[in-house]
Amino acid sequence: MVLNQLAANMAKTPGDAMWVPALCLVQAEAASEGAGRAALSFSSVAVDTLDTVAAVTVGTLVRDGFGDPDACHALYCASPRPQFTGMSILLTADEDRYPPGIVTVGIDSPGILGHY
Numbered sequence: 674m675v676l677n678q679l680a681a682n683m684a685k686t687p688g689d690a691m692w693v694p695a696l697c698l699v700q701a702e703a704a705s706e707g708a709g710r711a712a713l714s715f716s717s718v719a720v721d722t723l724d725t726v727a728a729v730t731v732g733t734l735v736r737d738g739f740g741d742p743d744a745c746h747a748l749y750c751a752s753p754r755p756q757f758t759g760m761s762i763l764l765t766a767d768e769d770r771y772p773p774g775i776v777t778v779g780i781d782s783p784g785i786l787g788h789y
Contacts, residue, residue: 727749
């Protein structure tokens with residue numbers, strides 16, 4: 674629900690995009706029928722695919738105990754990469770789940786939807 678509201682707000686600002694890791698989209702759809710389609714219905718949502726390098730890196734993160742595949746794909750996407758400039762912010766329900774250096778914001782934080 675909160676992600677849908679955030680995506681709807683972002684769709685009102687040209688040039689803004691909310692990148693959703695593909696494995697997080699898989700997890701959302703598996704947990705709640707229609708969640709993936711709902712997320713993709715917003716023009717501000719883009720999917721960060723699981724390419725070859727991402728697959729190997731995510732697999733390594735899972736093996737090394739950083740979490741489930743969806744959380745590790747989110748961690749990979751929030752890490753600095755040459756194809757993305759600027760700062761990535763990981764929206765999460767569990768800010769303490771990720772290692773130091775990853776900028777996280779709680780999805781239920783005051784102000785995340787533009788109001789307090």
